[in-house]
Amino acid sequence: MALLVYKFGGTSVGSAERIKAVADKVKKAQDSGNQLVVVLSAMSGETNRLIALAKQMQSQPTEREMDVLISTGEQVTVALLAMALHDLGCEAISYTGAQVKILTDSSFTKARIRKIDDAKLRKDLDAGKVVVVAGFQGVDELGNITTLGRGGSDTTAVAIAAALKADECHIYTDVDGVYTTDPRVEPKARRLDHITFEEMLEMASLGSKVLQIRSVEFAGKYNVALRVLSSFKEGNGTLITYEDTQMESALISGIAFNRDEAKLTITGVPDLPGIAYKILGPIAEANIEVDMIVQNIADDATTDFTFTVDRKDYQRALAILEQTCADLGARKVTGDNTIVKVSIVGVGMRSHAGIASTMFKTLAEEGINIRMIATSEIKISVVVDEKYLELAVRALHAAFELDKISA
């Protein structure tokens, strides 16, 4: 008998029929002798419907009230799933985040979980009930409803799995696992049976949007075994754990990419201490997130500084940087919003030399010019012109033999 936490996203509970299909799946798992907690998102489209209503009230809706509003989405689905389970003769009970209770801080719309009261959950599980919990929401110390921000249902599931020391946390989505890269770009992309948390974090943050990154961090931190599976197809999905369970790990696990990047460069900046802060401070103040950062010291006591931002923030970042350029007496600002980032990810990099050079050689052979490079322990990212994205991904997929099952 295993204790499992299942999480179903908005598409998986997007209609009455799909909620019933989820009930069937849950019932089957319980009949096989497992204890189950099921975490649900709102029905797909519901959160957007509620946000649209809010915007009709106030152009910048109050965050506390926003949380009162959108937390209703999950409350609806948990009640419906409990009913569907009852209809199958399966004992089940639904809880909101406040009822569990999932205690968070008071950062409305982006709260962080502080503590989960597992007593009530355990009592229901021991009584043979399936416990259905509203994802994405919690309650602060004053009793205000909070939400964890978009995609936060994954985080709820992982946090509950951690609190209950569950055997596995299953994240059901519309994909059947984590792939070596996006199959729409490289049809030879292969589902991975297993990936480590670190690799998953790099894959997720780099644009393979299978799991919400915070939930993976959380799972890693509390050593919760995560499994990504399809709600609609049978299969074992991809297991994400802390250790690499394979005897001989592959050199790299996957190729991630991000089309939403834009690059900005300021050249001829007087090279003084604190210059990075002077350049990036105003960008951060404008709430623009910076991704890659590269600084080159030129030989004339000035420096060139390049960074990437989300493409939607490109024009704002450009305007801010022009001002900074004038303030600092730098030479000029250039930018490019037709670039993409391509990254190879793998824990195998740690123990194998020559991976970077294989990557650069592969791209060179295809005539792809590299505009920026950034590396970490288990990933190498390059920025290239967006027209080369598919070519780069496919060439690297072949070069690292990702279409072949590793030992």
Add this chain to the structure above:
Amino acid sequence: MALLVYKFGGTSVGSAERIKAVADKVKKAQDSGNQLVVVLSAMSGETNRLIALAKQMQSQPTEREMDVLISTGEQVTVALLAMALHDLGCEAISYTGAQVKILTDSSFTKARIRKIDDAKLRKDLDAGKVVVVAGFQGVDELGNITTLGRGGSDTTAVAIAAALKADECHIYTDVDGVYTTDPRVEPKARRLDHITFEEMLEMASLGSKVLQIRSVEFAGKYNVALRVLSSFKEGNGTLITYEDTQMESALISGIAFNRDEAKLTITGVPDLPGIAYKILGPIAEANIEVDMIVQNIADDATTDFTFTVDRKDYQRALAILEQTCADLGARKVTGDNTIVKVSIVGVGMRSHAGIASTMFKTLAEEGINIRMIATSEIKISVVVDEKYLELAVRALHAAFELDKISA
């Protein structure tokens, strides 16, 4: 400065525009120096949408889960109104029933309020905030979400007004007050400036569906001054209080009627002790509500027994009564589902004789045959053929001079 509780029903908050109109009204009342608690229903149609979803899950949805589900309707509107108020620069905060907290028993879908914690409300009011509370819902001692049953938002408003000792509780609806009778039947019907709780109770229970009956009972019990007004039209509406404030009260205040009645008669029942229970017991067990009951003792040691039920329960009641007839050895069962009930209501009846005879004379003059009569202290009800409904109402309205303003 007055402390007022405002309640807006589903039609009044049925769209973004209407919620904004409610915000305007509330802001204006606050600007005039009043303290305000606003209780809201779900947007019109929302509760039915949720119930339809539930029925797709389970033909008889679990009541606990039903409450988790439909309580989301009011949670949405309170958040939206708080946002709309913020947009007008008005400090406001929303609460669910559980947050207030409105403690109820655990009778899901028809819970009764036990206690309201007024401390939080007072604190917010004293801080100059408009407090927006989800109607229709509460929480039981175990933290389960409960609902008060359909129309329960009125009850929430009255209960909060009682807990806070509010000066008045305003129920905003789509009618501009309580009328002497239904204006669709008698165009000369007149809005009453004032009516007593007792009269209102008789009017409501007899089919003038302005206010939910439980909320009127509640208001009477705790002596909360209720005012029924239109959300859409200006005006003072109808004030409902315990005392009759008029120096000389009208003989009768209004004429109520109910088209949804059906009549059943069992004749030749052996007249033994407990016979009423033997006849009505099986009806009650089938969850059929009985309205009027008349029993005549015939001279042959048998009795005739007549009662009315809601027309939708007529066929079921008839089948049950046939069985009872066979069991008791009674003569036969007859029924009629083309009858209506017409009632005159007024506290003036207590001190004035001859009202019943005026009623019967008026109906006789119009050639309307009376099938059943039932009386209470402040009301007289008759059952007549449904084809006479309009005629009976108009004749009685004229006979009691309800179109004229009384002293």
